[in-house]
Amino acid sequence: MKTEWSMDTKIIHESQFPDPQTGAISQTLVPAVAYAFPDAETAAAVVAGEEEGVYYGRYGNPTSRTLEKKIAALEGGEDALGVSSGMAAISIALLGFLKHGDHVLVTKDVYGGTYSFLTSLAPRFGIEFDFVDCTDIDSMIKAIRPNTRAVYIETPSNPRLTILDIGQISEACKAYQLPVIVDNTFMSPCLQKPLELGADVVVHSATKYINGHGDVLAGFIVGKKDTIQFMRKKLMGDLGQNLNAWDAFLILRGMKTMALRVERHCSNAQKIAEYLESHPFIDKVFYPGLKSHPQHELAKTQMKGMGGIVSFEVKGGLIEGKKLINSLQLAMISFSLGDPETLVQHPASMTHASIPQEERMKFGITDGLIRVSVGLEDADDIIGDFDQALSALFSASETKIITK
Numbered sequence: 001m002k003t004e005w006s007m008d009t010k011i012i013h014e015s016q017f018p019d020p021q022t023g024a025i026s027q028t029l030v031p032a033v034a035y036a037f038p039d040a041e042t043a044a045a046v047v048a049g050e051e052e053g054v055y056y057g058r059y060g061n062p063t064s065r066t067l068e069k070k071i072a073a074l075e076g077g078e079d080a081l082g083v084s085s086g087m088a089a090i091s092i093a094l095l096g097f098l099k100h101g102d103h104v105l106v107t108k109d110v111y112g113g114t115y116s117f118l119t120s121l122a123p124r125f126g127i128e129f130d131f132v133d134c135t136d137i138d139s140m141i142k143a144i145r146p147n148t149r150a151v152y153i154e155t156p157s158n159p160r161l162t163i164l165d166i167g168q169i170s171e172a173c174k175a176y177q178l179p180v181i182v183d184n185t186f187m188s189p190c191l192q193k194p195l196e197l198g199a200d201v202v203v204h205s206a207t208k209y210i211n212g213h214g215d216v217l218a219g220f221i222v223g224k225k226d227t228i229q230f231m232r233k234k235l236m237g238d239l240g241q242n243l244n245a246w247d248a249f250l251i252l253r254g255m256k257t258m259a260l261r262v263e264r265h266c267s268n269a270q271k272i273a274e275y276l277e278s279h280p281f282i283d284k285v286f287y288p289g290l291k292s293h294p295q296h297e298l299a300k301t302q303m304k305g306m307g308g309i310v311s312f313e314v315k316g317g318l319i320e321g322k323k324l325i326n327s328l329q330l331a332m333i334s335f336s337l338g339d340p341e342t343l344v345q346h347p348a349s350m351t352h353a354s355i356p357q358e359e360r361m362k363f364g365i366t367d368g369l370i371r372v373s374v375g376l377e378d379a380d381d382i383i384g385d386f387d388q389a390l391s392a393l394f395s396a397s398e399t400k401i402i403t404k
């Protein structure tokens with residue numbers, strides 16, 4: 001018998017046991033806020049984090065604790081913290097390392113909410129930042145300042161699917177004693193394990209692939225035990241950003257199928273990316289599974305699969321891009337990703353609208369860029385939908401665009 005379970009088995013069994021009282025296999029939902037202790041000494045030890053246990057709902061509950069242990073094991077970290085959204089995870093992770101007067105280096109194309117937090121809220125607390133191209137490690141190192149305290153990356157990035165070399169970045173940062181924080185949302189632990197590659201902290205929007213059903217907002221931070229304990233007490237607890245028991249229960253339920261879902265997201269996305277790349281009306285396709293992707297070789301070594309997100313630029317630009325998504329009949333226009341349904345969005349006017357146009361262009365988020373979160377439907381049906389929308393656009397503006 002193997003002593004170490006594989007990822008697919010861990011996703012189902014890790015940290016979960018039948019309820020000792022009832023034998024129930026599905027996770028018990030514990031909504032209690034308050035917990036009783038046998039004596040004052042035990043209560044004090046739990047509050048201090050010296051003994052495992054929960055003491056007040058704002059600092060965690062037994063259902064979210066089960067989930068935290070599972071996520072920590074899947075990511076290969078010492079501990080994990082479940083919080084109320086992906087943005088709660090990102091802001092807590094950054095505030096866990098940064099204080100007034102500190103500086104953080106951030107890869108240049110990050111999720112719009114991360115950009116907004118760094119550019120509008122963090123400066124109010126005296127935190128400085130620089131966006132750098134982390135595909136170029138030398139320029140990243142040159143941007144390190146004496147007050148730099150962390151490096152924050154997202155790979156693959158949203159929405160350009162830029163792949164960063166987590167191992168190389170982590171190694172370079174170790175020489176400067178800089179912790180590396182990685183947003184692993186697009187991959188899920190099924191496809192990429194940043195801590196094994198040398199990173200220090202992983203953050204997730206569990207709203208996406210981890211829950212996978214579009215009905216929960218949640219986030220996770222994974223890292224060293226003392227880092228997580230500090231974030232639990234001083235950030236999540238004091239800011240009141242906890243994950244509630246009901247949402248933790250739904251995630252534990254949704255996660256049982258994560259390995260299967262992620263596999264199908266990847267195979268569908270590969271087919272859609274290849275179809276789009278071969279279409280005469282598409283200018284560029286961004287998908288790490290395509291040979292044309294600039295970091296395709298790196299993606300093959302760092303990731304177990306290429307993920308479910310495909311971005312592309314339609315010939316023409318903004319107007320054509322918007323017309324195209326308006327013509328889709330199966331795929332829905334929506335802000336989220338990682339759901340069973342195929343979702344499309346226009347980053348310039350939707351998820352990344354908080355980034356001024358000039359800055360967006362520097363990050364490669366052009367006006368015509370469309371992001372597709374490829375769902376779990378039949379791949380031919382998704383392709384058929386894009387085909388009919390592209391044909392409608394093509395016949396409407398054939399002469400105008402094809403000559404460009």
Ligand SMILES: Cc1ncc(COP(=O)(O)O)c(C=O)c1O
Binds near residue numbers: 085113158207218
């Ligand atoms: C890569 C990435 N990180 C973080 C977030 C934020 O997650 P949430 O909406 O759960 O706060 C998102 C949301 O789309 C995202 O795409």
